[in-house]
Amino acid sequence: MVYVRLFWIFLRVSVISEFQYRVNFFVQLFQSALALGTGLVAMSLVFSYTQNLAGWTQPELLAVMGVHIIVGGLIKTIIQPNMNRLIEDIQEGTLDFALTKPADAQAIISVREFRIWQLIDLVLGSVVLGYAISQLSTSLGWLSALAFAAAVLLGGLMIYSVWLMLSVGAFWIIRADNFLEIFDSLYQAGRWPVSIYPGWLKHTLTFVLPIAFAVTLPAETLARQLNGQNLLFAVGLTILLLVVSRLFWRFGLRHYTGASA
Amino acid sequence: MSQTIKVDTLIKTFQVPEREAGLKAAVGSLFKRKYREVEAVKKISFGIDAGEIVGFLGPNGAGKTTTLKMLAGLLFPTSGQIDVLGYEPQRREKELLRQITIVMGQRNQLMWDIPALDSFELQRAIYQIPEGEFRRMRDELIDLLSMGDLVKKPVRNLSLGERMKAEFISALLHRPKVLFLDEPTIGLDVTAQRLIREFVAAYNQRYQASVMLTSHYMADVQALCKRVIVIHHGQLLYDGGLAGLVEKFAAYKTIGVTLNDPDLDLSEYGEIISNSKGQVNLRVPKNATAQITTRLLNEVAISDLTIEDPAIDSIIEQVFQQEAQVV
Incomplete structure (x- = not known):
């Protein structure tokens, strides 16, 4: 399969160039540890007043936090760098190169960049998640582990689709950077289960920016019980978002004029 | 000789947001935008043969880049026909894209932090060039441009001229039949300009490729192009031999x-x-x-x-x- 090979070559090339900036590894390590520390402090503050938060116990919330860090790491490794590059390319006109290649342009622009040092979050998040699970009374079966992996994958694809649509906005407004900052601050809200939020915010986090599906649902499949119906719904929504974002991308391309020389 | 590029009464109009200078107008345009139609390309027709190098001349804003972008399938024409190697470029079919290339002097596609040699591998994967063919072509191009071991240095450590040469190698690995070169020698010193010129001529001879070249350096045009197309304000002013241009306009x-x-x-x-x-x-x-x-x-x-x-x-x-x- 051509695109799998492309993916690997882009990954390889990114790793080569990332290794030239080893300092970034330590900067990232420090940043991730700091974020984790503040998150844990906030959580212990909450639980010094109450034993549960809108029906979520402390280990369950810890699991949500772990997933939040893992998914955040995946976003920062693959989705964010590629989308930033897309916006940059639209602004500077270098998208012309991607568009004149005999391969699917959407595939190319989606896998060009990898920030491998961001994978530190994947490790940290897994540690947090592992600890949370060990504190839970329920035992973990293969099925829920599989469901968890599927839920994370679906969540990642949904976020990718939404992010792509926001980035494609750059075809019209050029300065799409501001959009993405909104996304970032809303993602921070996903650190807590979306069910604790008031209705309007809960719906936004579920359907507009599918953080409920990307973070809360995977955590739920692990920490509580597998909800087949929700997972099925996630599959449907993922397919819908992928199709819509693809159509929007193609629509946007027709409006691409490219920065003139 | 067969024509590789055919353009028939090509028109491109842009919708340009119009607004007056000043803060008040800027705020107003947030809510209500007025658009003005700008005709960037007005009924241009021409044809280019296989193996021909044509200079595409015009002042800034004449419609050169717009036309090149339509030929490369990057812009949709407003009306008119374009035929490149039997395809309509705006459909962006892979069979066509595999046979064309675009080189822009002001923009790079090689990755900054890694050696050009690694970027070439990327091109190989995208164009699905068979290993043996790829190696032969790559080494031939490296040789033609006397790049030697420079392709093993990270691109950011190369001089402007060396970087442009590497860009050319990367853009020609798939042995394209049609080349769109937009100001390929801009900012280069005289020696590097000459080298690029000789290289383009050699590639054109060897593979009978059609080349459309825009350049502000007349030396490029004089060295490479027997024929020039001059456009101005989106209209075709002249299409013919370089000598005829002198005859007609001097x-x-x-x-x-x-x-x-x-x-x-x-x-x-x-x-x-x-x-x-x-x-x-x-x-x-x-x-x-x-x-x-x-x-x-x-x-x-x-x-x-x-x-x-x-x-x-x-x-x-x-x-x-x-x-x-x-x-």
């Missing part, structure tokens, strides 16, 4: 004379462009050249006389200025 010729008496005044014969110690250059209307030459030879004591066409860049400049005044 309204003057330059007569150079060496006087026996350096103090003689020749201003009654024509406009004096330069005069140093009896070496006088006169600008005369083209159709009066013969007559003035005869008069000079009969009436003035001259030891030498030459007649020259003006330099091509000054003609081009003159053409653009004339048109700007008319429109």
